[in-house]
Amino acid sequence: MTAAxxxxxxxxxxxxxxxxxxxxxxxxxxxxxxxxxxNLLGLLQNVAIxxxxxxxxxxxxxxxxxxxxxxxVLAVPAGLMLQLAQEGYPLSMALLAAVVIALVFGLINGWxxxxxxxxxxxxxxxxxxxxxxxGQVAFFRLDVVQWSTSLDPISWMGRxxxxxxxxxxxxxxxxxxxxxxxxxxTRLGAFVYAxxxxxIGARTTGIPTRPLIVLQYVIAALIGxxxxxxxxxxxNSMPTRIFNSTLIYDVILVVVLxxxxxxxxxxxxxxxxxxxxxIGTLLNGMTILDISYSAxxxxxxxxxxxxxxxxxxxxxxxxxxxQQGDI
Amino acid sequence: MTTEFAPPxxxxxxxxxxxxxxxxxxxxxxxxRSGEIHAIVGENGAGKSTMTKxxxxxxxxxxxxxxxxxxxxxPKTPNDALRIGIAMVFQETSLVPTMTVAxxxxxxxxxxxxxxxxxxxxxxxFMQSLQFDVDPTAxxxxxxxxxxxxxxxxxxxxxNAKVIIFDEPTASLTPEEKKYFFDLVLDLKKRGVxxxxxxxxxxxxLLVSDRITILRDGKRVVTDDKDTFDRARIVKEMxxxxxxxTHYGQRKTTVRQQGKRVLxxxxxxxxxxxxxxxxxxxxGQVTGVFGLVGSGRTETFxxxxxxxxxxxxxxxxxxxxxxxxxxxxxxxxxxxxxxxVTEDRKLEGxxxxxxxxxxxxxxxxxxxxxxxxxxxxREEGESGEHWIKRLNIRAxxxxxxxxxxxxxxxQKVVISKSLIxxxxxIIFDEPTxxxxxxxxxxIHQLINQLADEGKAVVVISSYLPEIMSLSDRILxxxxxxxxxxxxxxxxxxxxxxxxxxx
Numbered sequence: 034m035t036a037a038x039x040x041x042x043x044x045x046x047x048x049x050x051x052x053x054x055x056x057x058x059x060x061x062x063x064x065x066x067x068x069x070x071x072n073l074l075g076l077l078q079n080v081a082i083x084x085x086x087x088x089x090x091x092x093x094x095x096x097x098x099x100x101x102x103x104x105x106v107l108a109v110p111a112g113l114m115l116q117l118a119q120e121g122y123p124l125s126m127a128l129l130a131a132v133v134i135a136l137v138f139g140l141i142n143g144w145x146x147x148x149x150x151x152x153x154x155x156x157x158x159x160x161x162x163x164x165x166x167x168g169q170v171a172f173f174r175l176d177v178v179q180w181s182t183s184l185d186p187i188s189w190m191g192r193x194x195x196x197x198x199x200x201x202x203x204x205x206x207x208x209x210x211x212x213x214x215x216x217x218x219t220r221l222g223a224f225v226y227a228x229x230x231x232x233i234g235a236r237t238t239g240i241p242t243r244p245l246i247v248l249q250y251v252i253a254a255l256i257g258x259x260x261x262x263x264x265x266x267x268x269n270s271m272p273t274r275i276f277n278s279t280l281i282y283d284v285i286l287v288v289v290l291x292x293x294x295x296x297x298x299x300x301x302x303x304x305x306x307x308x309x310x311x312i313g314t315l316l317n318g319m320t321i322l323d324i325s326y327s328a329x330x331x332x333x334x335x336x337x338x339x340x341x342x343x344x345x346x347x348x349x350x351x352x353x354x355x356q357q358g359d360i
Numbered sequence: 361m362t363t364e365f366a367p368p369x370x371x372x373x374x375x376x377x378x379x380x381x382x383x384x385x386x387x388x389x390x391x392x393r394s395g396e397i398h399a400i401v402g403e404n405g406a407g408k409s410t411m412t413k414x415x416x417x418x419x420x421x422x423x424x425x426x427x428x429x430x431x432x433x434x435p436k437t438p439n440d441a442l443r444i445g446i447a448m449v450f451q452e453t454s455l456v457p458t459m460t461v462a463x464x465x466x467x468x469x470x471x472x473x474x475x476x477x478x479x480x481x482x483x484x485x486f487m488q489s490l491q492f493d494v495d496p497t498a499x500x501x502x503x504x505x506x507x508x509x510x511x512x513x514x515x516x517x518x519x520n521a522k523v524i525i526f527d528e529p530t531a532s533l534t535p536e537e538k539k540y541f542f543d544l545v546l547d548l549k550k551r552g553v554x555x556x557x558x559x560x561x562x563x564x565x566l567l568v569s570d571r572i573t574i575l576r577d578g579k580r581v582v583t584d585d586k587d588t589f590d591r592a593r594i595v596k597e598m599x600x601x602x603x604x605x606t607h608y609g610q611r612k613t614t615v616r617q618q619g620k621r622v623l624x625x626x627x628x629x630x631x632x633x634x635x636x637x638x639x640x641x642x643x644g645q646v647t648g649v650f651g652l653v654g655s656g657r658t659e660t661f662x663x664x665x666x667x668x669x670x671x672x673x674x675x676x677x678x679x680x681x682x683x684x685x686x687x688x689x690x691x692x693x694x695x696x697x698x699x700x701v702t703e704d705r706k707l708e709g710x711x712x713x714x715x716x717x718x719x720x721x722x723x724x725x726x727x728x729x730x731x732x733x734x735x736x737x738r739e740e741g742e743s744g745e746h747w748i749k750r751l752n753i754r755a756x757x758x759x760x761x762x763x764x765x766x767x768x769x770x771q772k773v774v775i776s777k778s779l780i781x782x783x784x785x786i787i788f789d790e791p792t793x794x795x796x797x798x799x800x801x802x803i804h805q806l807i808n809q810l811a812d813e814g815k816a817v818v819v820i821s822s823y824l825p826e827i828m829s830l831s832d833r834i835l836x837x838x839x840x841x842x843x844x845x846x847x848x849x850x851x852x853x854x855x856x857x858x859x860x861x862x
Binding site for chain 1: 667689690693695700702707708709710711712713714721722723725726727732734735777781
């Protein structure tokens with residue numbers, strides 16, 4: 034019975050991958066302009082940021098949490114970096130400020146969730162609002178912060194190509210390799226899975242669960258801030274109003290659709306890549322089909338609901354079954 | 361009112377309930393006469409709760425039948441049971457704490473347009489008719505245990521229950537409240553209500569009941585009139601096993617030499633569960649800890665191992681190898697060589713998405729913090745193989761997920777995960793709960809081996825034969841502290857049970 038559940042788990046990944054392949058092929062055949070080098074590179078570039086955020090989200094979700102504040106972390110540290118550069122601060126100062134604010138933000142998130150034991154959903158919902166508001170009130174002069182030439186030494190993050198591949202895609206690949214290494218090869222990565230699988234069991238085993246939860250949110254914040262820098266470099270500015278967009282739903286969509294169970298302890302980088310590919314193709318196809326932004330939201334909403342529904346069937350949360358056998 | 365020939369108001373015939381392959385009750389026959397008070401007595405895990413939950417529709421029978429007034433019934437939910445006149449008052453009350461007494465009384469019976477004033481008046485009249493002194497407008501969470509119980513009883517009477525089942529009704533009451541409770545029960549009896557109550561306290565059973573049923577290991581041992589029982593007979597029937605018939609092997613005859621004192625607990629206090637508890641554990645010995653549910657055994661050792669979250673310890677001292685320690689989380693305890701093998705392996709034991717080897721390896725990683733920054737699949741595989749062999753874990757391979765194993769093999773995985781940490785003091789909490797017969801023998805053998813190797817082993821168990829066959833020393837805990845200590849040869853089941861119940 035449980036063996037069947039395990040094989041179902043693998044097949045969710047396979048199903049999503051198959052849907053991606055089918056969608057890709059049919060778009061290539063039926064959609065004019067989809068299967069062209071220009072469009073495909075654009076597609077990849079568009080989803081690279083989403084993919085990097087998905088990796089950050091994956092680290093948190095595998096540890097049985099969720100980070101709604103991710104888009105604020107995408108916008109504010111990078112926006113601050115651009116703003117400081119504009120105001121004449123040197124590159125190193127601007128970069129340092131961005132990293133420090135992301136680090137502190139991750140620590141605060143982690144402390145609230147691990148030590149004050151506030152559910153991650155509420156913590157990050159509130160902290161994300163706070164950070165976005167802080168950016169608007171204290172840091173930014175305009176909604177869109179422009180790239181300054183003094184930052185050009187790090188513009189390679191998002192600009193240009195390497196062997197014909199756009200840099201944001203390369204950055205996605207680099208972060209994917211780093212996160213995969215962390216999750217699969219390091220002791221702390223193994224602990225993240227353990228905490229996500231069974232937090233109480235991990236604690237009893239002697240794993241320091243609270244510092245580990247803090248670590249997850251710090252990693253997520255740092256990756257999120259990095260995604261913001263890549264984005265700023267590639268579009269030459271930071272549209273700080275991005276916090277008000279539906280981007281966070283896309284990130285959750287990527288993670289859940291890829292097959293990382295919201296109940297924790299399951300999935301990995303490969304799932305993020307599959308999820309990103311599927312969402313990227315879908316968004317690109319819908320844009321070419323000239324589906325309105327609102328209708329796109331409708332479609333994404335339906336897909337997210339169905340994905341979460343399937344997730345809760347395949348990976349039931351174990352609180353309900355824990356009391357079985359009570360005599 | 362009781363006539364021998366009237367049909368029983370409630371009857372179980374060959375009632376069996378199986379949880380995950382392990383029978384909690386087996387072919388139990390039970391009958392409740394109209395208007396009688398019937399006490400059900402037995403050790404932890406004897407099947408008392410299961411039996412009454414079956415009657416109240418909380419759990420459903422695996423086989424056998426249940427009759428009410430001679431008709432076959434099978435209540436599927438507590439609501440079904442209530443409709444046929446059976447109400448259960450639970451140990452933890454089932455009232456809604458944020459609602460008032462009156463709201464709780466009429467919960468589920470509200471009219472479409474519900475006026476608070478109306479139900480307060482109705483509730484007031486009803487409580488008065490029962491002579492219950494409870495304010496219907498009071499919020500339940502602010503009431504004491506006794507008053508909460510009154511509300512529960514009132515609710516049962518309001519639903520015209522002809523059978524009321526009490527699960528440990530007096531556990532949370534003060535002596536005066538107990539007396540009042542028994543008056544209530546006698547009053548209910550006068551109204552023609554039949555009453556079943558589960559109790560650990562033998563005096564109570566002897567005091568108010570008409571008949572007593574004793575359960576042991578899921579089977580009914582005896583049902584008889586109260587007058588035929590005394591304390592000694594009840595204890596004897598509760599524990600009187602023929603040891604050769606249990607799967608717990610022979611009782612111990614030899615006692616291991618006492619090594620150095622590894623753990624010393626002095627005057628430990630924690631909330632209401634542990635009261636000035638003092639005890640010692642020595643190397644090279646198995647120390648058995650017996651006590652009924654609520655005696656604070658598990659809590660005491662969970663404080664020692666840092667499992668219970670911080671701030672719950674109110675005082676006292678814990679010495680590990682004569683060094684004072686105070687673990688706020690389990691991690692430092694694990695590093696210092698204290699391992700706790702949980703009684704609830706699903707909730708706090710194994711990792712269900714991980715393989716056997718993965719589970720065991722996590723134990724090693726947790727112990728070797730700082731020495732292993734990278735994981736090694738080779739080391740994981742090797743340690744997995746080693747412990748699978750050492751504990752005889754039966755699985756197709758080391759890569760099988762822990763969740764797919766049987767209870768006994770899961771338990772062995774959890775034990776391996778602790779043993780790979782090479783503990784000096786290892787605490788087994790109910791090591792063979794929900795474990796199949798073959799694995800019980802193997803786990804017991806392992807526990808003996810560990811003591812022979814010189815480790816300090818603690819076995820917490822509710823099952824006397826397990827305590828008797830493993831322990832060199834036996835500590836009996838009651839009401840939050842160790843009240844009696846036996847060395848193995850001088851202990852008998854009767855003596856231990858005597859010490860454990862009040």
